[in-house]
Amino acid sequence: MIDGFSHIVLHVTDLDRSEAFYRDVFGLDVIGRDLVADEGRNSLLGTNTRQRVLLVEVPEVVAIRPNSSSIHHAWLLTIDEFERAKDRFAAAGFDINDSRAQFRARGENSVDIFDPDGHRFQVQAYSPAATEVIKENTGPIACGHMDDYAVGAVKAFVKGKFFLVRIEEGFLAVSRWCTHMNGLLSWKQEHWHFYCPMHGAMFNRKGESLPCSRPCPTLRLHPVTIGADGTITVDPDTAIRRDGFDPAQVVPAKAGASSRFPETALC
Amino acid sequence: MADVETLSHSGISVHDLKEAEDFYCGILGAQVHGAVNFVTEDTLKGRSVHQSYTLGDFLFALVLAPDFMPMPPADKLMGVNGFRHAFAVRHADFDATIARLKAAGVPFKGPVGHPDKGPFGESVYFKDPSGNFLELLWRRDENVDYAKAPQLDVG
Incomplete structure (x- = not known):
């Protein structure tokens, strides 16, 4: 039934001031005045898609509903537009630091801007860093002896950003970088899954996207090598892309075992 | 641009x-x-x-x-409660859309016609159960080939 989003309507107390703000600070196009039947004098502005903003002048404005939370609207900019917008925001006196930086994935840029009447906008842009394969160039990481991992164990490594997972069939070194955007996953022991606090993605221990979550590609792996003495080494500088879980990806808990992957899976 | x-x-x-x-x-x-x-x-x-x-x-x-957020008066069907979101339907589907609201028992105002010089055709106004105002409209520019909104999959 619905063909798509058309426009958002906002009340403002001073149409001239707000129209100038949305044009000069946010960077919207002014389409025209009083093109719409509404409760007051109005100005229609446009983005680069068909989406519009309608500013309607009224004597009094309640920008944010009492007792509500997290109310905001998010402009999406290209990364070039975002760099220009930051300059305009700074010139207009806004703090252009992201107040919620700890909740952002890498490459996810965001600032909060309030219009002259207090309407809250998130301004966001995504750089290629959001989805590129991250490598820290740590070199191989020694992970201890294979007998130190009980079946079911999941150990998070800070250096190299991976989980070493011991399942019944053996070992998997699962990348901690979410395949949706580069958020860092954590292991939720009580829920028995990997969880991305950035956008809510969930994965099982084999790295498969769980149902009821944002569907994502299977988590990447890193090569695991088990030495003759049973010590485990993981190479986080090599990432292995995969289309799903395959038992052949598991390195058996045996001295001398190691990961084998086709060249085409390396990334 | x-x-x-x-x-x-x-x-x-x-x-x-x-x-x-x-x-x-x-x-x-x-x-x-x-x-x-x-x-x-x-x-x-x-x-x-x-x-x-x-x-x-x-x-x-x-x-x-x-x-609990204060609710707008029950009989106020067009307004903003901080904001109002408007969604487009095709002109050909507009009557069916109104019938659907009626069938669902959603009170609405309209259709209200917009000035000919503007891009909007007619709107109906209503609220979600929490008192957020909504609007459905058909647009005169529905066949204009605007750039598509990028699909981001966040939020």
Whole structure:
């Protein structure tokens, strides 16, 4: 039934001031005045898609509903537009630091801007860093002896950003970088899954996207090598892309075992 | 050219996520996109519990309000409560859309015609169960080939 989003309507107390703000600070196009039947004098502005903003002048404005939370609207900019917008925001006196930086994935840029009447906008842009394969160039990481991992164990490594997972069939070194955007996953022991606090993605221990979550590609792996003495080494500088879980990806808990992957899976 | 691509999403407070889902999905045809921050420790850190929905090309994050929000008067059908979101339907589908609102028992105002010089045709105005104002309209520019909103899959 619905063909798509058309426009958002906002009340403002001073149409001239707000129209100038949305044009000069946010960077919207002014389409025209009083093109719409509404409760007051109005100005229609446009983005680069068909989406519009309608500013309607009224004597009094309640920008944010009492007792509500997290109310905001998010402009999406290209990364070039975002760099220009930051300059305009700074010139207009806004703090252009992201107040919620700890909740952002890498490459996810965001600032909060309030219009002259207090309407809250998130301004966001995504750089290629959001989805590129991250490598820290740590070199191989020694992970201890294979007998130190009980079946079911999941150990998070800070250096190299991976989980070493011991399942019944053996070992998997699962990348901690979410395949949706580069958020860092954590292991939720009580829920028995990997969880991305950035956008809510969930994965099982084999790295498969769980149902009821944002569907994502299977988590990447890193090569695991088990030495003759049973010590485990993981190479986080090599990432292995995969289309799903395959038992052949598991390195058996045996001295001398190691990961084998086709060249085409390396990334 | 504007220096803004699109409005990617809105975070909107509601009183009841299930009630909101029944309304947005059942009547307006939205799709559930994802549940975010249903993990207790996130809420303890002050992150918002929300469920997101896609409605056409738009992403709504419906956020559980921390307390009861004052409601607009029951008979006020057109307005803004901080904001109002308007969604486009094809002109050919407009009557069927109005019939659908009627059948679902959603009170609405309209259709209201817009000036000929503008891009909008006719609108109907209504509210979601939590008192957020909504609008459905057909647009005179519905056949103009605008750039598509990029699909971001966040929120």
